[in-house]
Amino acid sequence: METKNIMIVGVGGQGTLLASKLLGRLLLTKGFDVKVSEVHGMSQRGGSVVTYVRWGDRVCSPIIDKGQADCILSFELLEAARYTEYLKPGGRIIVNSQQVNPMPVIAGAAVYPENLEEKLGGLGIHVDALDALSLAEEAGSSKAVNLVLMGRLAKHFDFTTKEWMDAIEHSVPPKFLELNKKAFELGQSA
């Protein structure tokens, strides 16, 4: 099969790494060759962060280049807008509609663009926006945004709920398992 590509983008500290680890693990158990590329270090401190998840029969490059992503899973609206160039024609963006102001906006040196959801929709791509923060809070913690988004992403895979739940169990601490499962389900049914 042709290599599939998902980019997970967000703001450092939002839990993008856990999402990519979970997805990578699940894909490996399904027998695919998998590569997951992460960013550590300075950009984790509230900067724009990107992880790449790639799978297929044989995956070579660990990164996704412009024009290659089947899907962008974005933890924040502006970050979705930043990476559209990486999408394939007709690709999909699943985006948390939450807005997190970057420092240039906070400092008044730049403006957070208005109506980004609509503008993304005008690019000829599929845009699937949801308020993942509210759903995460409903599940019990604002930190569970990552699992809400994974739930939404799960709609586009043929994996069983049990397979997803197994991957979640392997990726989150037991203390937060129920909360994370609930967040996943809320994302799935939203």
Place this chain on the structure above:
Amino acid sequence: MKTLMLGNEAVARGLYEAGCCFVSSYPGTPSTEITESVAKYEEVYAEWAPNEKVALEAALGASLAGKRSFCAMKHVGLNVAADPLFTISYTGVNAGLLIGVADDAGMHSSQNEQDSRHYAQAAKIPMLEPSDSAEALAFAKLAYELSEEYDTAVLIKMCTRVSHSQSVVETGERVLPEQKTYEKNPAKYIMMPANAKRRHPEVEARTKALTAWAETADINRVEPGTDKSCGIVTSSTCYQYVKEAFGDTYPVLKLGMIWPMPEQKIKDFAASVDKLVVVEELDGFVESHCRNLGLTVSGKELFTEIGELSQNLVKEKLGEAVQTGPVLSEDIPARPPVMCAGCPHRSIFYVLKKLKLTVLGDIGCYTLGAVAPLNAIDTTVCMGASVSGLHGFVKAGGEESAGRTVAVIGDSTFIHSGVTGLINIAYNESNATVIILDNSITGMTGHQQNPTTGYNLKGDPCTKIDLESLCRAVGINRVRVVDPYDMEACQTVIQEELAANEPSVIISRRPCALLKYVKHPGPICSDPEKCKGCKACMNIGCPAISMVDGKAVIDATLCVGCGVCEQLCKFGALGAEK
């Protein structure tokens, strides 16, 4: 068992399986997880050393004592360890000794983009370069065999994309090699001129032997292609980009050992294709080798020396079009990294900026004090350069400059290389004021313990360096401790120490806000009735504060309640929830 591992975890697994017993490293992105991962194996002794030079010398000691040993660092860390590196080339080893070095093309988290491959050639130490996690594991094991067979340390060169990408590995069992014993051998281990003169020819002979090995080694392999109009020599992550871009179209010579490189193998490969191209990141290292062999080759005329390559770049430069996705027609504001909400560094930089001081900075999270709106740092060079640089700055600048210049350096960086600079300040009597930003952890690289924290790499309690006593012991009489959250006190102490007629150290002490044991009071609130929209609170660059409709608003998901912004509000609009 098949499992997904980061390249760094895979190196650690390879060390474990090869029977490595001793690891000493200093953290540095992107190398840190090698040591963190290997520390999880109970059978392996692993530690954080104060710096890379100490780490490598400790690893050499362990090798001489008869145990397979290892030492990891980032590219700039190898500069610090370069002194032992060049002479270890002469002494060789007893049990196998590996040095992991991780480059950071693209400077995701580094102050320069140096190419560590030059060190292999300069120090005449063989270097293996894995291209994914499976190779990282396999090469670590192979490297120990080479190390012992050829009596040399071996460098394993990683890069951000290999270190921080997970790919599939198959793990094996740990096999302990036969224990070696230390035998006195002054001619080999005492590198004074007479002995070193006899060792140097051995180094040259070893290089010849390794070059011969490189000619037939499996890790330097030719992969056939259908179109011989172009043949590509490549290694590391660039190999993956080439295969991604062209599959099995062009023949590829994939180098697993990047120094010494084969000669005949490359000549034969060049003869089998119409045009020879080298695809490599940063410098034209392999390209130069090809030219030295008298070959006609393309490399850096196509592929930049700057930053990372990618599959699209490889395609484009070799004449294939790429299609990119749609772009929004408006400006997307950048999102640079920022100090976290509650970061104890923020308020110190606010005070330094307010006092209009010249600030010599150093390496760590606090480098972010350089960006808007704080803009408080004047220089950042390398580990420790703030303290040593300050000495020169105030010596040359005189009294006036001493009264308005400080150095800032973190606790871990101070131990790494700052203390020697402080000794120079005391010994050569410059009227310098050094601020140690003691957040009780090595922060930037993701919370590693260090000699000031009281815990070791394995998480066990251990001897804790007393920074105040250390500073006094080297000859600094004026040592003050402040809480960075108390900005008024910080300002007073900084002004007093700048005015003092002798060197001082100010320790700004508060643990990193992200440490799990740190208990925060919880988010504060803003009172829209009291807020006048003066934006004074915006001057500290806290990601939890923004202006909405002319009023300060606190993001309760980010705010930890450090109270620094409260001290800036003249109208009492910010404070704990009533």
